[in-house]
Amino acid sequence: MCGIVGYTGGKKAVFILLEALERLEYRGYDSSGVALLENGQIFLEKKVGKIRELVRSLWGKTLNSTVGIGHTRWATHGGVCELNAHPHLDQTGRFALVHNGIIENYREIRDFLISKGIDYKSETDTEAIVHLISLNYEGDLLRAVLKSLPMLRGAYAFAVFTPLEPGRIVGVRYGSPLVVGLGEGENFLASDIPALLPFTRNIIPLDDGEVVDLTPEGVSIYDFEGNLKVKDSIRVHWDIISAEKGGFKHFMLKEIFEQPRVVADTIKGYLSRDYELPFSLKDFRRILITACGTSYHAGLVGKYWLERFVGVPVEVVYASELRYADTPVGREDLVIAISQSGETADTRFSALSAKEKGATLLSIVNVMGSALSRESDYTLYTHAGPEIGVAATKTFSCQLAVLYSLAVSQHPQRNELMDELLKVPHLMEEVLSRSEGVKEIALRYTSKKNMLYLGRHLSYPVALEGALKLKEISYIHAEGYPAGEMKHGPIALIDENMPVVVVAPRDRVYEKIISNIEEVLARKGVLISLGFEEDKKLTQLSKDFIGVPQCSEELSPFLTVLPLQLFAYYIADYLGLDVDQPRNLAKTVTVE
Numbered sequence: 001m002c003g004i005v006g007y008t009g010g011k012k013a014v015f016i017l018l019e020a021l022e023r024l025e026y027r028g029y030d031s032s033g034v035a036l037l038e039n040g041q042i043f044l045e046k047k048v049g050k051i052r053e054l055v056r057s058l059w060g061k062t063l064n065s066t067v068g069i070g071h072t073r074w075a076t077h078g079g080v081c082e083l084n085a086h087p088h089l090d091q092t093g094r095f096a097l098v099h100n101g102i103i104e105n106y107r108e109i110r111d112f113l114i115s116k117g118i119d120y121k122s123e124t125d126t127e128a129i130v131h132l133i134s135l136n137y138e139g140d141l142l143r144a145v146l147k148s149l150p151m152l153r154g155a156y157a158f159a160v161f162t163p164l165e166p167g168r169i170v171g172v173r174y175g176s177p178l179v180v181g182l183g184e185g186e187n188f189l190a191s192d193i194p195a196l197l198p199f200t201r202n203i204i205p206l207d208d209g210e211v212v213d214l215t216p217e218g219v220s221i222y223d224f225e226g227n228l229k230v231k232d233s234i235r236v237h238w239d240i241i242s243a244e245k246g247g248f249k250h251f252m253l254k255e256i257f258e259q260p261r262v263v264a265d266t267i268k269g270y271l272s273r274d275y276e277l278p279f280s281l282k283d284f285r286r287i288l289i290t291a292c293g294t295s296y297h298a299g300l301v302g303k304y305w306l307e308r309f310v311g312v313p314v315e316v317v318y319a320s321e322l323r324y325a326d327t328p329v330g331r332e333d334l335v336i337a338i339s340q341s342g343e344t345a346d347t348r349f350s351a352l353s354a355k356e357k358g359a360t361l362l363s364i365v366n367v368m369g370s371a372l373s374r375e376s377d378y379t380l381y382t383h384a385g386p387e388i389g390v391a392a393t394k395t396f397s398c399q400l401a402v403l404y405s406l407a408v409s410q411h412p413q414r415n416e417l418m419d420e421l422l423k424v425p426h427l428m429e430e431v432l433s434r435s436e437g438v439k440e441i442a443l444r445y446t447s448k449k450n451m452l453y454l455g456r457h458l459s460y461p462v463a464l465e466g467a468l469k470l471k472e473i474s475y476i477h478a479e480g481y482p483a484g485e486m487k488h489g490p491i492a493l494i495d496e497n498m499p500v501v502v503v504a505p506r507d508r509v510y511e512k513i514i515s516n517i518e519e520v521l522a523r524k525g526v527l528i529s530l531g532f533e534e535d536k537k538l539t540q541l542s543k544d545f546i547g548v549p550q551c552s553e554e555l556s557p558f559l560t561v562l563p564l565q566l567f568a569y570y571i572a573d574y575l576g577l578d579v580d581q582p583r584n585l586a587k588t589v590t591v592e
Contacts, residue, residue, distance in 0.1 A: 003021060004158070004171075005191075006161075006190070006214065008168070008187055009185055009186025012063065022051055023195045025050075033070065033073075037065045037067045037161065077125045086098045088122065088127045091118050094137075099129060099158040100177075133160055145172060154175070155176050157175075157191065170211065172210075173208055173209075176343070176345075177371065178190075182204065182219065192367075194386045197236070205374070252393060256393045259393065263428065265384075281306070281312060281334070282312060290322050290337050290351060294340075301461045302336070310407060317350075319351070329357045331358040337350075340399075341370060364399055366382045366387070380402050391579075401421070427548075428558060430548075438563045441544045442571050445499055446574045453466050453478060454481055454482075454486060459507075467480035473569065473577060473579050486519065495524055499526045502528070502529045506532050506550075507553035508553060521541065527542045529541065530547075531548070535547065
């Protein structure tokens with residue numbers, strides 16, 4: 001969603017803010033802007049479109065400010081226009097503010113402000129915050145912010161500064177991410193760690209209900225009552241190069257090809273962690289997995305593994321549905337919340353609700369120090385590193401690695417099962433070495449407007465993920481279904497113009513899915529199949545066949561998902577689309 005950056009120090013702020021904003025582009029945005037302290041006044045520049053439009057508008061201007069804030073906006077309230085873009089100023093022009101999240105009661109606040117004679121100019125909820133702070137200001141920015149917070153309802157993070165107190169920025173976190181970066185004679189704010197990597201590796205992730213007061217000399221953190229808190233920083237070991245494209249055309253392609261390495265890192269990280277979970281998975285009445293998007297699909301795969309190796313019933317529920325459902329959850333349940341960022345609002349809040357009802361909360365996240373990791377009873381980390389492309393690829397595979405490792409962790413044959421998993425990265429490399437073959441097939445389908453993806457058993461979630469990738473980045477309508485459900489509706493769509501992608505490794509349901517394939521062919525569907533190499537039957541039946549190395553059926557999702565990611569990528573790239581930043585999507589969804 002929206003991205004926030006802030007800087008106070010001794011260097012020219014505009015260059016730092018722009019570079020930091022560029023590193024937040026993966027979050028998705030429709031406009032951007034900066035506010036700087038220039039000659040005792042606020043200099044404001046905002047533009048609709050990509051950050052390069054903002055850079056062009058700033059070109060040639062002499063800007064010497066050493067303090068400022070910046071923003072990338074993903075519209076939630078009000079249309080996409082410069083008026084609604086951030087930063088926002090108060091009526092006097094003495095306060096500038098950037099904001100991520102939603103203020104649920106902003107209409108009430110707006111009406112209150114208008115009654116006080118405030119000229120409310122934009123359609124945003126953000127403007128309400130800066131006017132409140134201005135009204136409450138009595139010479140101390142921190143106190144003005146603290147006085148304003150009780151009036152705000154919702155999930156939000158914001159940063160504000162004023163020329164009345166040069167060099168000072170105050171930031172707030174409540175439900176939306178915000179991290180502090182520590183430097184020498186300079187300090188930083190950002191919505192996410194990658195924005196700060198060029199400048200510092202010493203990070204303090206803020207918790208909900210915390211306020212940070214930044215100056216070049218230091219950082220102070222308070223709760224919403226104004227009580228000073230003591231927090232330790234963490235050292236981030238990601239390097240800048242890991243967040244660059246590394247010779248690939250897009251971050252997404254780079255991240256697809258990183259999967260063998262990061263899956264190996266995740267397995268090693270799981271095996272080398274310095275603690276064991278202090279409970280038996282068999283002790284729980286039920287395991288409830290909650291997640292969104294690609295993480296939800298990983299959870300569906302995890303369900304099969306947990307039921308297979310643990311023998312406990314598993315439910316997988318969309319976090320956005322679980323939060324408002326009447327699902328009975330209690331002390332006998334283990335809730336597994338999966339989120340790449342650890343900041344996904346629906347996942348966090350549904351998991352916290354379950355925890356409040358007595359459930360044990362275990363999270364699987366990629367970002368150390370993220371909100372979900374801090375709020376959980378126990379956390380297992382993926383080791384994917386920063387994922388910049390909006391469409392998730394390597395984090396999906398790493399989530400699978402953690403879920404499989406967890407599922408077999410208390411099984412009598414754990415060592416043998418983990419030995420098999422350790423072979424997977426090499427098999428993934430084999431699949432990726434054949435990417436040109438996938439590209440050749442993909443380019444035959446660039447003119448199609450619809451596709452159907454089918455799978456059974458462990459391959460059903462893989463089919464869902466393949467369809468999601470295609471629609472996310474190519475804007476081609478694609479739907480995933482359990483192959484056995486085809487005859488209950490989707491079969492009506494199949495004709496000679498409908499490509500049908502079938503994920504069919506030779507597993508326990510192989511003969512069943514071959515029957516489904518015959519049904520597709522009987523309706524003249526165009527069959528693209530994906531199975532184990534040397535599968536002569538699939539090769540003969542299919543218009544196009546993609547083979548992956550033979551492995552156990554339990555591990556097949558690690559291999560079969562890779563060609564589907566590549567298939568979607570090559571189609572989108574051929575169509576000339578923005579693969580890394582698809583329209584209307586955001587990397588980290590921090591609003592409901």
